[in-house]
Amino acid sequence: MHIPTWRSRWKRWHAALVIAAILIVAVLLISAQRASAALPILGAEAIHAHHHQLALPQASEPPLLPGPDHMTNHGPWFQIVCTLGHRLRDDPIVFPSQPGASHEHQFFGAMGTNAFSTYAQLTSGGTTCGDKADTASYWVPTLYDEQGVLRSPRRVRAYYYANTSDSAALQAFPPDLRVIAGDARATSTQPLGVIHWLCRNRRDQSAGLPLASNNPPRCDRDEYLSLSIRFPDCWDGINLDSSDHRRHMAYSDEQKRCPATHPVKLPKLRLSITYEDGAFTGGNFTLGGPRGQPHAISWAAMHADFWNTWRQSALEEYVNGCLKRARSVRSTSCQR
Template sequence: MKKYVAALAAVVAAPTITAGLVGGTTQPAVGAGGGNFGSIQVVCRSSHTNSDDPIVFPRQPGAAHQHDFFGNTSTNAFSTVASLTGKPTTCSRPGDTAAYWAPTLLNNGRRVVPDRVIAYYRTSRIRDIASIRPFPRGLKMIAGSSTATASNPQPTRITNWNCGDGVDGTAKIPSSCPNTPEDPLRLRIEFPNCWNGRTLDSPDHKSHMAYAGVGGASGCPKSHPVAVPALSLNFRYKISGPLSGVRLSSGGVYSGHADFFNSWNQRVLARLVHDCLNAGQVCVSKIGDAPKP
């Protein structure tokens, strides 16, 4: 833990990289209730699709249900943090070479090609935003559940559906979405933002992480004392009309989940956390900055 904090201090003390120059712009932000908060926005185009999962089924190509991948273009069953680092990305911030993936959306059995994913790194439920640290290199985590069902749904604060980019949504997919660019079908997944400070993964790929603010409290639990960015992924799909034939490759529409494998350029990530989250700034980005795969 001490070594991690010391290494982080060295990175943050490095020469300044203005957040707006790392892909996107910066503007001040004030949170609800007048408290400062910050966020980092990254927009990533869809990269590729396959049935690999380097977190759940490492070195077992084709063992998973079908996934759509975003960000790092090299992600496959054999991916490691070393193999991912420095590879091309479909994200709007060049330093974001992390791997993001989610189950493929199917409409009457046919794949719906995702439009993009909008990743938000926020200061959610952390009162002391200066305490938030970058994700450690190689961190793996999964949010949501592939086994959730209509009779046993997930909390909508973790995963929900909607038309458009709002935070709120429902466990059940909408019956239809308007045929407008502003209101695509959207699946939102919220990741935990407290780390145990010791392990980069766990047997269930979840227990090394925890959500801040559980039970109405602010901050991280003692078991997971290190505050990290609150990552939420908003997967957007260009599909309109009736959605009764839509499901996920992992099962029904209630089985929404997503995976994150941190292979960011750590110096860039640390600077963004420092300049945007710790400083209470909103650092935005746009799809035009994202390279095509």
């Protein structure tokens, strides 16, 4: 009878180990392929596959969850939380001294903003914001659902980001600057980097990163609708407004650089608006008035206005003490 030697036994064990290793590698490769296939696609393919829905890219817009861990690509930042203000069919930037000429807007920040408001009035007045130095005026069109019911936002958060590779060059918004984000005449979706919508779970804020969409999504009753609007952050350095209310401002590029035509880098302002009163059925709502009213506009025309009527010394202390000093804080903990 043949008795296997230690050499023959070692050869058999070695062969078995090689086969086992090959099988393990094969399993790992298959798992990796499946995992990569499950990752969200960015770019044109994603737009086609998800009907204009994209996983929110960390490099372009941060998630709507506040906190420094979610904002690191934008550098230092601070936020101001404001409650609901008044509603009027006024727009003191586009239709100054013309009351009732606009579609309906929901105002935040400076109290009593109207078609006749002046810079001096707003800077010396009250505010709906938690930081009483923020007497700036913010406004967006009112939102009406398919039944013609007004759906009021619960709050707005104004996020101010450094968003620059050269903090020394960053400047505060100049006094009396007027800025518009979004297009009130749009009839189709606007760029995702300017306007985006998403649904968030009411009970579990950590329930995964939601998809951002430039189409209004369908939100269930256990979710609320969030809207994000990003303002341009480069100024021409001369004009506080312009004939079309746009040409004096521009957006920085992906490297956070301003174009030569608009060389002054300002903070990146983003409004995060929360609607929490019931389910939303996608894009079946109107802005600025109920469906059928002559002043109502399409959901696609969402936009926002910002009039810098801050108490300027306080804004400059925020910019110099927070945004230019590599600190990311909430307004209540920012030392001025």
